[in-house]
Amino acid sequence: MITVENLSKLYDTTTVVDGVSLAIERNSITAIVGTSGSGKSTLLRMINRLVEPSSGRVLIDGQDTRAEPAYLLRRRIGYVIQGNGLFPHRTVAENIATVPRLLRWDARRIASRVRELLEVFQLDPARYAEALPHQLSGGQQQRVGVARALAAEPGVLLMDEPFGALDPIIRDKAQEDLLAIQARFGTTVVVVTHDMEEAFRLADRVAVMSAGKVLQYDTPAVLLRQPADPFVSRLTGLADRAMRLLSLVTAGEAALPGAAEGPTVAASVSLREVLSQLLWCGAQSARVVDERGVVCGRLTVEAILARGRP
Amino acid sequence: MSASVLSGARPLWAGVRRVDALGTVLVAAGAAALLLLPFVVFKANRIVPGEGRALSEVLPAWGALGCEAALALAAVAALWISAARLRLACALLAVVAVSLAAAAAGDALTPPGNVVVRIAPGAAFWVLMVCLGLLATDATTRLRPGPALRVLFLAATLAVAGLALRYGLFDHLSVMREYAVNATRFAREVQQHLKLAFGSLGAAVLVGLPLGVLCHRVPGLRPGVLGTLNVIQTIPAIALFGILMAPLGALAAAVPLADRLGIRGIGAAPAVVALFLYSLLPIVANTVAGLKRVSRAAVEAAHGMGMTDWQVLTGVELLLALPVILTGIRVVLVQNIGMVTVAALIGGGGLGAFVFQGIGQTAIDLVLLGAIPIVTLAFTSALTLDALVEVMDRVKAENP
Numbered sequence: 001m002i003t004v005e006n007l008s009k010l011y012d013t014t015t016v017v018d019g020v021s022l023a024i025e026r027n028s029i030t031a032i033v034g035t036s037g038s039g040k041s042t043l044l045r046m047i048n049r050l051v052e053p054s055s056g057r058v059l060i061d062g063q064d065t066r067a068e069p070a071y072l073l074r075r076r077i078g079y080v081i082q083g084n085g086l087f088p089h090r091t092v093a094e095n096i097a098t099v100p101r102l103l104r105w106d107a108r109r110i111a112s113r114v115r116e117l118l119e120v121f122q123l124d125p126a127r128y129a130e131a132l133p134h135q136l137s138g139g140q141q142q143r144v145g146v147a148r149a150l151a152a153e154p155g156v157l158l159m160d161e162p163f164g165a166l167d168p169i170i171r172d173k174a175q176e177d178l179l180a181i182q183a184r185f186g187t188t189v190v191v192v193t194h195d196m197e198e199a200f201r202l203a204d205r206v207a208v209m210s211a212g213k214v215l216q217y218d219t220p221a222v223l224l225r226q227p228a229d230p231f232v233s234r235l236t237g238l239a240d241r242a243m244r245l246l247s248l249v250t251a252g253e254a255a256l257p258g259a260a261e262g263p264t265v266a267a268s269v270s271l272r273e274v275l276s277q278l279l280w281c282g283a284q285s286a287r288v289v290d291e292r293g294v295v296c297g298r299l300t301v302e303a304i305l306a307r308g309r310p
Numbered sequence: 311m312s313a314s315v316l317s318g319a320r321p322l323w324a325g326v327r328r329v330d331a332l333g334t335v336l337v338a339a340g341a342a343a344l345l346l347l348p349f350v351v352f353k354a355n356r357i358v359p360g361e362g363r364a365l366s367e368v369l370p371a372w373g374a375l376g377c378e379a380a381l382a383l384a385a386v387a388a389l390w391i392s393a394a395r396l397r398l399a400c401a402l403l404a405v406v407a408v409s410l411a412a413a414a415a416g417d418a419l420t421p422p423g424n425v426v427v428r429i430a431p432g433a434a435f436w437v438l439m440v441c442l443g444l445l446a447t448d449a450t451t452r453l454r455p456g457p458a459l460r461v462l463f464l465a466a467t468l469a470v471a472g473l474a475l476r477y478g479l480f481d482h483l484s485v486m487r488e489y490a491v492n493a494t495r496f497a498r499e500v501q502q503h504l505k506l507a508f509g510s511l512g513a514a515v516l517v518g519l520p521l522g523v524l525c526h527r528v529p530g531l532r533p534g535v536l537g538t539l540n541v542i543q544t545i546p547a548i549a550l551f552g553i554l555m556a557p558l559g560a561l562a563a564a565v566p567l568a569d570r571l572g573i574r575g576i577g578a579a580p581a582v583v584a585l586f587l588y589s590l591l592p593i594v595a596n597t598v599a600g601l602k603r604v605s606r607a608a609v610e611a612a613h614g615m616g617m618t619d620w621q622v623l624t625g626v627e628l629l630l631a632l633p634v635i636l637t638g639i640r641v642v643l644v645q646n647i648g649m650v651t652v653a654a655l656i657g658g659g660g661l662g663a664f665v666f667q668g669i670g671q672t673a674i675d676l677v678l679l680g681a682i683p684i685v686t687l688a689f690t691s692a693l694t695l696d697a698l699v700e701v702m703d704r705v706k707a708e709n710p
Binding site for chain 1: 605607608609610611612613614615616617618621626629630
């Protein structure tokens, strides 16, 4: 649980972050969204004290972050930045081992942790452990960056535009990986992004920032249905907010009992994809099956459309 | 004989038709030197003008023929053979042959027991050595040896040359005659030369590295510091010695301790101070450039993961900047080894002492006794540090 209390940052006379308070739940993903210059990165960097707050405080699990030297605090918090920031002179394994080494883990524990992470991130240890970062593709480098941040099993992971430099296909995969990894390790993730689509896909809650203030902090569905501010509705996209609402719900969640004609869809896909598929083949309803192939209900066009209303 | 047989047969001269451009120039220069210039110079004593002798005049017939055969082989290799290994082997063989010929000429022309005559390698010898050296360098460059192999090759060459000198192969040649007379002083001056060159380098690294880091952290300092060092760089060495003489002399007069430590207006102190000042610019400038090249994302990530400021500086920033900083150190070392020579003018000692003494006595052999080791030292330092830079630059592929 991260508690941000009335946090502000002033540079000379410019207020970059202005009295922000947030309560971030344990084991959740929170996205901070805003245009450039909105103060979202500064807010994130105040959590691990890369930027010292001008006023206010941050508590992690009830403990004030100023209770210990900043470098010790940061060893307990994972940190991922855009362009990954890997050390070009160190191998992949050495990069991942950075924080465990700073914490003076013994060599065997470090080696087994590095191996575990490489496997989790689908990087064959035999092939990649001794490679240098420049020998890896952009997507692989990004995965090593996240693996490095998670190496010392931090409870909190901060990510600053982590997928900004990736092309759309690799970004999609990276987002999928992040969701899987968060589910696996139960890390509390705070991710800064300017991409609303990304925020909705990843986050349990989204904080929308503008001019140093948080305008709204809520679940994606509430942000879409009840935007607190014209800026929020502009950022969430007035034109396709109905479609975005549909993309927040899976077929499994919305399936109704009953027999169905038409195409078969997986329970894990979003209503947006189901609707698209129904439009494509001109059907009125679809059959929803779970991962074992068992039919768990049906979805009609009307039922889907009802989900897209405010 | 049918046409198909003719076209199918590969003519013997197929690989020989293209003549190497560099090889042509080198062979022309070498041949002209051998025909027109003296191979050795015979002098009745060290000061009188000498008379030139050709290769065939000074060696027994089989010796001259052997040397000429090796040179002919090198010429063939230079002109027509494109395989770099063969070119290198032929060039090295010819270097050995020419060196042996010079040594043999020294032995042949020196009357038994006479220590007054001077047999000096002549113009043809030097031109041949330069040509063969260029041929060998060109072949080595084409082979693209790795840093370890280059250092190994250098060490082997120095070892062979050292052994030849140690066992008196060239003892009858003029430079070695000068050496025999000055042996103890030579060792002292080499030591002094290295002490001055490395001492001022060490001081410059101790001061320049932190100064470079400071300039990187505080960009406002950069123009002032680099500008000042740039101005110092433009002062001629002799002038700088002169400028330093007055304050250091005054210091020695006022503080007896300084005088006792050897800090005086003349001698080693102004030399070390001047070389130190010259050394600062390459080291500070390269430290700043090297640090600037370090990926900002890597530094930010290092801080973000909980490295202390010192760990980020030493473990990430300086380590990544090291190849560029080492390049600066290489520049300084080679520059210092050359400039220490001038220090002899103000009583600083070093191999320059032989050079200036030789100039004063118009004894060219004494000049060479100082100059050849200086060139060898500079060349060895440059090659070794180049190899070191290459080894350190593991990230070259990422920052081309």
